Amino acid sequence: MSRIDVEWLGRDLLGKWADERLGGRAKAADPKYQRILNQTMEDHRDRVMGQMHELAADGAVRAAFPESAGGDSNHGGNIAAFAELFLADPSLQIKAGVQYGLFGAAILHLGTADHHERLLPDVASFKIPGAFAMTEKGHGSDVAAIGTTATYDADAQEFVIHTPYPGAKKEFLGNAALHGQAAVVFAQLITQGVNHGVHAFYVPVRTPEGELLDGIVAHDDGFKNGLNGIDNGGFTFTNVRIPRHDLLNRYGAVDADGTYSSTIDSPGRRFFTMLGTLVQGRVSLDGSAVVASKAALSIAIRYALQRRQFNQSSDEKEELLLDYRSHQRRLFTRLAKTYAMSYSHEVLLRKFDGVFSGAEDTPESREDLETLAAGLKSLSTWHGLDTLQEAREACGGAGYMGENRFGSWYEDLDIYTTFEGDNTVLLQLVGKRLLGDFSKQFKGASAASLAQFAAKEFAGRAAAQVGLHVVRQDMHDMGNPARAARELRNTKWQTELFEDRIEVMVADIAGRLRKAPRDDKAKAAAMFNDEQNQLLEVARAWAELQQLNAFNAALERMPEATRKIMTYVRDLFAMTMIESHSGWYQANGLLSGQRAKAVTSTIERLLQRIRPHAEDLVDAFGYGDDILRAPIATQAEGKRQAEAMAHYSELRESGDLPVTEKELRAKAKAEEKARAKEVAAAS
């Protein structure tokens, strides 16, 4: 039997920034950074605050900063290390994310040389803990609509930061309730009577002793569903004055006299460019969700390889949980998705590093990066929750014990689905981009006529495919299930099926939207709203294709035996996705009924093929007992089951195992039968 080269696969999974990732992993294995369960929120906050100082002293967390602030502008490596920190304590990870990835990164990316020199060193050393004050009580996803104002006073050469109504209070900010001494505050920049839209300002909020500065009121969000090691809260500003030079002025500046200038002419594009610099949060959450999924599956699969329950196939020995086909389906389908997401995360990470290092920094590559981050982060954070829950249940009551980790990870990861961009909102961005790209294909003619043309074109193509595809599939498969199964496992066939789904859906949506009036905003919005669920669906489909492509690219570089087995895993990923969209595929004539059934039976066969490699597949993730810290993932359960079996064997051998009533009855019945036979023979 072929076997996976676990060492090779493990090294490949570490990716381009293997050393940095291993560095992050070493921290996760260090007790001083690890979470202690059953602390009150207050104690947990104190502990994490202490850990932050240790992290700062260690220095690795500021890798993305320039050398002047103690870093080495290593954007990719920084995120690789950061993602692994999830396994120490997600509260520590996110508090570090607030300081370095949001507060610090905003100064880095929205500020200029002066800010970097003046401000970054104290951010890097954690001398100045800071908050990232973007979200308001009234506006989270719709950042452009925030209410806080920064009005320029030319006489004083100061900006006046103000909260004009209660809904404009800054809210849900890490470091706001207790520890923040400064904040990057997002506000509407108003100068010379004109509102130039949202800009970021550096605003001191507390003294080093923790006293709030004049005009600033802070509130504490208190106990949350998770991440209680972070002091989330908010600020209300009452005419707080800051010097002109504390506007972070990379994309928009104000002269002493109040004249506004920007390198980006369009206010809309300027806003999105500023927000775009914050994409690293999404990249890192995508990585963290993959880490969480890998860890959860490592625990659940290792447990299922020891735990036995019910004797189905023999009277003496119970079955391993992982030999149940339902257990395999629950865990292996998620394992396959996790591999796909791990490979697509690495693609995203490299793209991110390319843009932020400047190596491949173009408006197009930035846009691509943002779209990819939005799509992947949404799917992986949802997948992380789904996997944690399934893994927990797959371990039964033992999975519910705090020491086995699933629960606290779940509570913490929960918010990853809606912060740094709400998943639903992010998917909508992806969907809009797909629609935009679709119309761009037809440059030249007017937008309306083009959309009409395109819709007809594609609708026609899709309609034509209906018959063709299915007939072709049925002819190909006729009376030859093996041939059908082979075709299902064909890389090109799978990829085209994923692609066709996107093309047909986008064309369908565009076709229906072609009648949207350009002059009636309300009606156009209503028509767009009618398509919202379909748009989200096509965005998911697009992100799934990126995962498949990344998996396929990874297969190409694998040594042969490993590739053979990993191709089963890729197939399981592809079949699982196709099965979940099987209704759509059939209704749109891209999959025959016969072949749809073959997808399900192929999944069953793949589960069996993957079963002997399950341990290797989680070993390659590289998480040992020191990081997982889950007693059920150690060998304790296997030892217990062996003890129980030994106990009964011993009793059986010594003749001390009491006969069961059931056995007695069976024996009596057999004897009676034999007697009846004798009587019959005698008569």
Next chain:
Amino acid sequence: MSRIDVEWLGRDLLGKWADERLGGRAKAADPKYQRILNQTMEDHRDRVMGQMHELAADGAVRAAFPESAGGDSNHGGNIAAFAELFLADPSLQIKAGVQYGLFGAAILHLGTADHHERLLPDVASFKIPGAFAMTEKGHGSDVAAIGTTATYDADAQEFVIHTPYPGAKKEFLGNAALHGQAAVVFAQLITQGVNHGVHAFYVPVRTPEGELLDGIVAHDDGFKNGLNGIDNGGFTFTNVRIPRHDLLNRYGAVDADGTYSSTIDSPGRRFFTMLGTLVQGRVSLDGSAVVASKAALSIAIRYALQRRQFNQSSDEKEELLLDYRSHQRRLFTRLAKTYAMSYSHEVLLRKFDGVFSGAEDTPESREDLETLAAGLKSLSTWHGLDTLQEAREACGGAGYMGENRFGSWYEDLDIYTTFEGDNTVLLQLVGKRLLGDFSKQFKGASAASLAQFAAKEFAGRAAAQVGLHVVRQDMHDMGNPARAARELRNTKWQTELFEDRIEVMVADIAGRLRKAPRDDKAKAAAMFNDEQNQLLEVARAWAELQQLNAFNAALERMPEATRKIMTYVRDLFAMTMIESHSGWYQANGLLSGQRAKAVTSTIERLLQRIRPHAEDLVDAFGYGDDILRAPIATQAEGKRQAEAMAHYSELRESGDLPVTEKELRAKAKAEEKARAKEVAAAS
């Protein structure tokens, strides 16, 4: 426009035991029973222990007990009240469940008159807190395989309770770590050298002062993912002696000399009869999950009716979250399922009361009850988690605040999916029952030949249907989408589709299993394992049919206007289920591609139809602010949004709203255009 009669619907939803349910709800609204967040496990346990004494003094919790123990044998009412207790604190609910529904109920249902008289009054008054010691470290779902032994010593007329190896330690028991003074211990009953299988024994474990009795060691499970108000833990017994009369001997007794006797001859049936008395746990978890879902949707929908984000359709006003089609799909599809589950729970509750009150207590009705409880409990507890998570995300960051409840409910409800019967194991029981019923249809011939016959018969029928169904559907719908939509909303059509799915799946499985060898246990088990995922799928399908049937029965009793709107909700439930199985339906020829597409578009239309009634639909659940205690479900958010709008209106009217750069640019552009026009006209 028709409107729901909210009062009528609310009363109907309270069900047969409305008073008891309202009594439970009053407790959930009473601060003394409510959970305080951010307590340590130790403080939370103390608080819940105190609440237990209050509950006992109140008396309602022992309603199912006989009059001699302060109850009135009100089985249905007891569970109705119990389910609502979830909203006070699930830890309190489950600690009460351990005492009254497990420990007490085992004495009631497995013991006889002597036990009831001697033991129940102190259980009822909570003078004796008790544990239900069934699960062991090594065996949870497979209760028949537990290792603890109870060996009869005829000389002393005592049973010796013993833990023979570490894996046989009792585990995960509420009241075991600290508070339990006695336990009902499940153990293999051995007398006169014969093991008669699992029986229950009443075993004192601690003095009233909390000292463990001789031979008993307790351990503490410590911090769990949730339910930390309960002191879960376990016991190890070393030759602990209890008097003969403390065997709970309703289904199996031992004479002084050690002779075993039972009213049930077959050891297998005896075991399942004993376990069957514990079905009330599953019934109550089904009810609790429905309560949790209703509460979560009440909060999320009320918030979405106030919260606004993004101005899509006008420049001045932002959209209500609930007007987004994606938000409607996320919440209304779950609302429809919750209604279906609420109606099916009431059916289950009545069946349960019928059996346990003795009014309809036959072996058949007991078996039906167990199957129904297994199916409904599995689907509703999973649905509860899914709904809590979706509702949390639908409220964004606000949903993550502890005060808004979703998180703590989620953590607590999590374990409901795997305790009192692991959902996957329960669904397998349902599936086996369906297979069994299928073969019973063909009594007379030998089992093997029957299965063969049946498989052929049904496979033929299914095959014939493929063409027929789809052709009939396409002919019916041809060029007439309205007619197709009408058909989709037809009760009979929906019901038959649900039914056909079950029939075809069962026949398919039976057909494949017909070749399973009767004499090769290992091979038969392997073949059965091959079908496990399909068996779980058909069990789900069966439970979904029960939900649909219960919903339809409820529609029949509704006043007309209410029925009209509730029929939309039923349709949404049916369409959502059909859409999720659309791939299977099409591949099996029960749904045409055209109609599969119509299912999705019908869902979109139903969302719009239900939208105006969303508030009524959650109001009918009857949960006010005193019970929900979620600040986002009050009117605070609406007030904030109104304030913000008023602020901008005022600025606009007074001329103090700064013009935006965007507006300036648009104006400049328009002026330029006009100038160009003038120039052109002049030239």
